[in-house]
Amino acid sequence: MATTKHTIVALVEDKPGVLNRMASLFRRRGFNIESIAVGHSEVPHLSRMTIVVGGATTMVEQVRKHLDKLVDVVKVSDITGDDMIARELALIKVKATSSTRSEIIQIVDIFRANIVDVASDSVTIEVTGDEEKINSLFNLLRGFGIKEITRTGRIAMTRGGSGSLPVQKKSPKARAKGQKTSR
Amino acid sequence: MKMTGAQMICESLVREGVEVIFGILGGAVLPLYDTFPQYPQLRHILVRHEQGAAHAADGYARATGKVGVCMATSGPGATNLVTGIANAHLDSVPVVAITGQVARPFIGKDAFQEVDITGITLPITKHNYLVLDAASLPRIVKEAFYLAKSGRPGPVLIDIPRDVFIDQAEFHYPSKVDLPGYKPTLQGHPAQIKKTAKLINEAQRPLIIAGRGVIISRAFTELKQLVEKAQVPVVTTLLGISCFPESHVLSYGMLGMHGMAYANMAVDAADLVIAIGMRFDDRATAKVSGFAPHANIIHIDIDPAEIGKNVRVDVPIVGDVKAVLQELNKLIISAEHIDWVQQLDDWRKEHPSTVIRDSEGLLPQFVIRKIYEVTQGKAIIVTGVGQNQRGAAQHYWYNKPNSLISSGGLGTMGFELPAAMGVKVGCPNETVWCIAGDGGFQMTIQELATIVQEKIAVKIAILNNGYLGMVRQWQEMFYKKRYVATPLSGPDFVKIADAYGFPGLRVKHKEEVVPAIQKATEEQGPFLIDFAIEPEENVYPMVPPGAALAEVLEEPKKEAEVLSDSAKLPVSNI
Numbered sequence A: 001m002a003t004t005k006h007t008i009v010a011l012v013e014d015k016p017g018v019l020n021r022m023a024s025l026f027r028r029r030g031f032n033i034e035s036i037a038v039g040h041s042e043v044p045h046l047s048r049m050t051i052v053v054g055g056a057t058t059m060v061e062q063v064r065k066h067l068d069k070l071v072d073v074v075k076v077s078d079i080t081g082d083d084m085i086a087r088e089l090a091l092i093k094v095k096a097t098s099s100t101r102s103e104i105i106q107i108v109d110i111f112r113a114n115i116v117d118v119a120s121d122s123v124t125i126e127v128t129g130d131e132e133k134i135n136s137l138f139n140l141l142r143g144f145g146i147k148e149i150t151r152t153g154r155i156a157m158t159r160g161g162s163g164s165l166p167v168q169k170k171s172p173k174a175r176a177k178g179q180k181t182s183r
Numbered sequence B: 001m002k003m004t005g006a007q008m009i010c011e012s013l014v015r016e017g018v019e020v021i022f023g024i025l026g027g028a029v030l031p032l033y034d035t036f037p038q039y040p041q042l043r044h045i046l047v048r049h050e051q052g053a054a055h056a057a058d059g060y061a062r063a064t065g066k067v068g069v070c071m072a073t074s075g076p077g078a079t080n081l082v083t084g085i086a087n088a089h090l091d092s093v094p095v096v097a098i099t100g101q102v103a104r105p106f107i108g109k110d111a112f113q114e115v116d117i118t119g120i121t122l123p124i125t126k127h128n129y130l131v132l133d134a135a136s137l138p139r140i141v142k143e144a145f146y147l148a149k150s151g152r153p154g155p156v157l158i159d160i161p162r163d164v165f166i167d168q169a170e171f172h173y174p175s176k177v178d179l180p181g182y183k184p185t186l187q188g189h190p191a192q193i194k195k196t197a198k199l200i201n202e203a204q205r206p207l208i209i210a211g212r213g214v215i216i217s218r219a220f221t222e223l224k225q226l227v228e229k230a231q232v233p234v235v236t237t238l239l240g241i242s243c244f245p246e247s248h249v250l251s252y253g254m255l256g257m258h259g260m261a262y263a264n265m266a267v268d269a270a271d272l273v274i275a276i277g278m279r280f281d282d283r284a285t286a287k288v289s290g291f292a293p294h295a296n297i298i299h300i301d302i303d304p305a306e307i308g309k310n311v312r313v314d315v316p317i318v319g320d321v322k323a324v325l326q327e328l329n330k331l332i333i334s335a336e337h338i339d340w341v342q343q344l345d346d347w348r349k350e351h352p353s354t355v356i357r358d359s360e361g362l363l364p365q366f367v368i369r370k371i372y373e374v375t376q377g378k379a380i381i382v383t384g385v386g387q388n389q390r391g392a393a394q395h396y397w398y399n400k401p402n403s404l405i406s407s408g409g410l411g412t413m414g415f416e417l418p419a420a421m422g423v424k425v426g427c428p429n430e431t432v433w434c435i436a437g438d439g440g441f442q443m444t445i446q447e448l449a450t451i452v453q454e455k456i457a458v459k460i461a462i463l464n465n466g467y468l469g470m471v472r473q474w475q476e477m478f479y480k481k482r483y484v485a486t487p488l489s490g491p492d493f494v495k496i497a498d499a500y501g502f503p504g505l506r507v508k509h510k511e512e513v514v515p516a517i518q519k520a521t522e523e524q525g526p527f528l529i530d531f532a533i534e535p536e537e538n539v540y541p542m543v544p545p546g547a548a549l550a551e552v553l554e555e556p557k558k559e560a561e562v563l564s565d566s567a568k569l570p571v572s573n574i
Helices: A018-028 A057-069 A101-110 A131-142 A172-181 B005-015 B027-033 B050-064 B076-090 B134-149 B162-166 B190-202 B212-216 B220-230 B261-269 B321-330 B338-350 B364-375 B387-395 B416-426 B445-453 B469-478 B493-500 B510-522
Strands: A003-013 A033-040 A046-056 A073-078 A084-095 A114-118 A122-129 A146-151 A155-158 B002-004 B020-023 B043-046 B068-072 B095-101 B127-130 B155-161 B168-170 B206-210 B234-236 B251-254 B272-276 B296-301 B315-318 B380-383 B432-437 B459-464 B504-507 B527-532
Touching: A003 A018, A003 A057, A003 A155, A018 A033, A018 A046, A018 A057, A018 A073, A046 A057, A057 A073, A084 A131, A101 A114, A101 A122, A101 A131, A122 A131, A131 A146, B002 B005, B005 B027, B005 B134, B005 B162, B005 B168, B020 B050, B020 B416, B027 B068, B027 B095, B027 B155, B027 B162, B043 B445, B050 B068, B050 B076, B050 B095, B050 B416, B050 B445, B068 B076, B076 B095, B076 B155, B095 B134, B095 B162, B127 B134, B134 B155, B134 B162, B134 B168, B155 B162, B190 B272, B190 B296, B190 B315, B190 B321, B206 B220, B206 B261, B212 B220, B212 B321, B220 B321, B234 B261, B251 B261, B251 B387, B261 B338, B296 B321, B364 B387, B364 B432, B364 B459, B364 B510, B380 B387, B380 B416, B387 B432, B387 B459, B387 B469, B416 B432, B416 B445, B445 B493, B459 B510, B493 B504, B493 B527, B504 B510, B510 B527
Parallel strands: B020 B043, B020 B068, B068 B095, B095 B155, B127 B155, B206 B234, B206 B272, B234 B251, B272 B296, B296 B315, B380 B432, B432 B459, B459 B527, B504 B527
Antiparallel strands: A003 A046, A003 A073, A033 A046, A084 A122, A084 A146, A084 A155, A114 A122, B002 B168
8 A cells, every 4th residue: 555645633622641642553553653733722722733753555544543433522624625825833953063054045135034042153043944955054054063953843824815724623425525525 | 610530420420320339349449349338329339349340330231221330449459350340342332341550750751550541441442541640430330331321331440549539620511522533323324224125125045144233223123113014033142132032933042153053054154144233253254264255245244344354245234233233124026935934943853953862861951941931031130151151151141132241252151140240230020040151150159149138039050060060061062081181070059058148049850950040039039049960961963163064063963862842933943
């Protein structure tokens, strides 16, 4: 079975142990979670989570159904095939001397990234974008010597008017529909 | 009204209709146990090992349809529950487990008898809670019972620190739960039901595979209506046994690894499989790629995560079995499938899987058949796991709804005695037979003390072959008879019964079987019979591991000299 990268978004209760319950379902099947990003949603006590995981589509769909069964998970969907906006943020600390600093600044400008800290022997760059953009910037900066990099992992939502995971109580009908298409 | 945490739990349990709690106390739950005298309506049964508490709660829940409750202290008490919780999880049994925990300031410090039981039980519970303030207890207990019994039932664990039992808070019992992430689908999708009805109405060789979901949903009548109206033959999974009367002309027994040959052949030949409240377990389907090769498959289940998990499904219906069947039955046209039913009857005649051959020695299937005859099929049978379980599934006919209690998914040896205890407590007016092997029985034998102390009149039949028999059979068939670690000695079980303070008999010969069973039946309290059965008797039919259902091995013919036995079933007893 072919492995593809899946982007799963979930609306979850803001409670201790939720992350553990969700991660456990992936762990059990030997899936490696590539990234996971969590933050508050527009509704108090609910958090929105973006998980990126590689796996066979049927297996990921199985996990999605199990995520949906978790009591603390209000809603979950796999938006991999949808038209979506996906971004991540990275902080990159690069070695910089007086001779290389201006070249680094040029590259940073081209990528519309920001320099957020400057020290005598390094600069720290903040960059937002999709993974490819961050990877390209990383590759260009590698020659200068990367001291440290930290990335948030992907956050994503679908394009257009309706939210990918609007906060509303699921009607049984909507669920039945979802289940029909998700086969 | 202000109450202590311990009082709130008791108060909540009373409001949930709890009558009995199986458990063992210890330091962390002592404050809770200390309040029991204030609540005499809660009967506490002291078991001898917490695994027994979990299995007893499980048996109680299966037999009554109510939520079973077990209780243990922190640390080892909690971990001893784990097998029983996992067992309830895999068989979708509503159980609420309450464990004590070390006091809040000690959590996470490896305190005495501290264990992270919510972490440990995460994958084997439907949901679990660590309670951090007394005020949330009523809501949590309410949610726990609701979660355990609604939707696809399952175990829920509540872990309560010692000091939370002592803390005081205002008691308000909520009238309903607010769980935005939990909305089980009960009504099937009308379009899917319509599609299903069309397939059933058009099928030439339809077959129903009924599972435990029918029992959980108490959809006995609805299933029977569907079967009789559309004249669709029925086979069941192991846990589906007793969801449909087995002496019905359209009942063809159990399918699967040790199912009836004709049931497996029916699955192989069907052009439509209607799977109702079952989950296509590998013991039921055998090789998945060879499962029902000619059939469209309809899958009715309450759990959307079961749809398409193991087997391709053509029409899924997510919903409660009873609700779905009620709707479906309205759309079913009366039909007959004379050729198809005739075909199945011919197979049943040609491959009589429940024949008992004549023998000098005592055969386990003979014992089970006699229990069936003496009890007139009216007992509730609770089995262990292994040959005794397969024998009890094959050679006792279950016409009474929900009369077989067995550990299916986890396959827990040692389930039999504590579960039978729970069944008898839940159904005191029923005759409860615990059918055990000598291996499994020794795993939870300590509960004999509980049945004596609590006067629980369980009848115990030990099919004693001196082996871990099912594994020995595999060694014989697939490991060239290398009987590694399967020969098993045991105590004199009759003396054991005597030592615990109740009567028993040892039976070595066929003619002693019926009198012994009758004696057990007449006895008021518990009774044990140790049957010295043929040591190397195998269970047939058998689908070898990795084979498809149609590749079923039957009992070698040379031995099939038929015992003239009173026919209980139209054709299976030839």
